[in-house]
Amino acid sequence: MTAAWTIADARARRGRALVLDGAALSVAPGEVVGVVGPNGAGKTSLLRAGLGLMPVETGQARLAGRPVGGLNPVERARLVGYLPQERRLAWNLPALEVAALGAPDLPSSKALAVARERLERVGVADLAQRGVLDMSGGERARVLLARLLATRAPLLVADEPVAGLDPDAQLLTLDLLRAEAAAGAAVVVTLHDLGLAARSCDRILVLDHGRVAADEAPRQALSSEVLAKVFRLDGALVETPAGLIVAARRSGTPPP
Numbered sequence: 001m002t003a004a005w006t007i008a009d010a011r012a013r014r015g016r017a018l019v020l021d022g023a024a025l026s027v028a029p030g031e032v033v034g035v036v037g038p039n040g041a042g043k044t045s046l047l048r049a050g051l052g053l054m055p056v057e058t059g060q061a062r063l064a065g066r067p068v069g070g071l072n073p074v075e076r077a078r079l080v081g082y083l084p085q086e087r088r089l090a091w092n093l094p095a096l097e098v099a100a101l102g103a104p105d106l107p108s109s110k111a112l113a114v115a116r117e118r119l120e121r122v123g124v125a126d127l128a129q130r131g132v133l134d135m136s137g138g139e140r141a142r143v144l145l146a147r148l149l150a151t152r153a154p155l156l157v158a159d160e161p162v163a164g165l166d167p168d169a170q171l172l173t174l175d176l177l178r179a180e181a182a183a184g185a186a187v188v189v190t191l192h193d194l195g196l197a198a199r200s201c202d203r204i205l206v207l208d209h210g211r212v213a214a215d216e217a218p219r220q221a222l223s224s225e226v227l228a229k230v231f232r233l234d235g236a237l238v239e240t241p242a243g244l245i246v247a248a249r250r251s252g253t254p255p256p
């Protein structure tokens with residue numbers, strides 16, 4: 001099966017600093033890949049480089065087997081829906097219209113119908129007519145998730161989609177992304193909650209200083225060794241009735 005997205009040997013700088021140092025990623029249809037790593041590890045840079053949104057010194061990125069650099073914006077938008085980390089919005093459009101921006105390929109009435117359904121899925125149908133700048137941060141984040149889901153793209157890339165969301169909305173977000181994967185999409189999501197990543201992702205890519213420290217099933221990727229080396233945590237994945245969680249304390253600190 002052709003991978004939905006591959007990035008190989010990505011090397012990139014921000015200013016003079018090397019922020020990607022040979023990083024790689026691949027995701028197949030039906031798969032949810034979590035990208036984790038400490039602040040500044042290069043997660044956003046990897047996504048942006050792989051989508052052709054940031055220059056690279058070396059590296060090859062392909063969407064559905066096609067080099068990203070050779071795609072025009074319309075072709076790229078058909079292949080991937082992207083939720084950037086920065087939730088910046090300039091215009092105070094109603095939530096419904098913002099969500100409908102995810103479906104520019106559809107006639108307006110159909111795009112609005114898709115948008116309405118996605119707003120329902122993310123639990124903010126009652127805010128459909130509210131301006132997105134007149135909402136709480138978490139409500140706005142849900143509207144932007146609805147916009148991502150409205151793309152119906154075969155690859156969904158979400159950069160910290162649960163930031164600022166309440167616990168129920170965090171779990172709902174991952175459930176919705178998992179449902180997209182079950183329906184055949186490839187999903188890549190960056191997360192800081194390692195337990196949520198372990199419970200929700202088929203595979204976890206751990207980035208450390210722009211390099212891949214692990215790219216495996218959650219139990220292997222988030223081993224105690226990786227938690228110590230990459231995250232400077234003394235900890236372990238623990239099975240609970242609700243699934244895996246990470247129990248950890250900062251390395252070198254005494255138990256409570």
Ligand SMILES: Nc1ncnc2c1ncn2[C@@H]1O[C@H](COP(=O)(O)OP(=O)(O)OP(=O)(O)O)[C@@H](O)[C@H]1O
Pocket residue numbers: 014015017019037038039040041042043044045046085
């Ligand atoms: N606009 C920028 N200009 C200069 N350096 C930048 C810029 N954005 C990011 N960087 C640097 O690039 C490196 C990687 O940043 P990146 O945003 O990819 O990390 P991240 O893993 O997504 O971090 P976080 O978890 O904090 O969101 C960091 O060292 C960061 O300081």
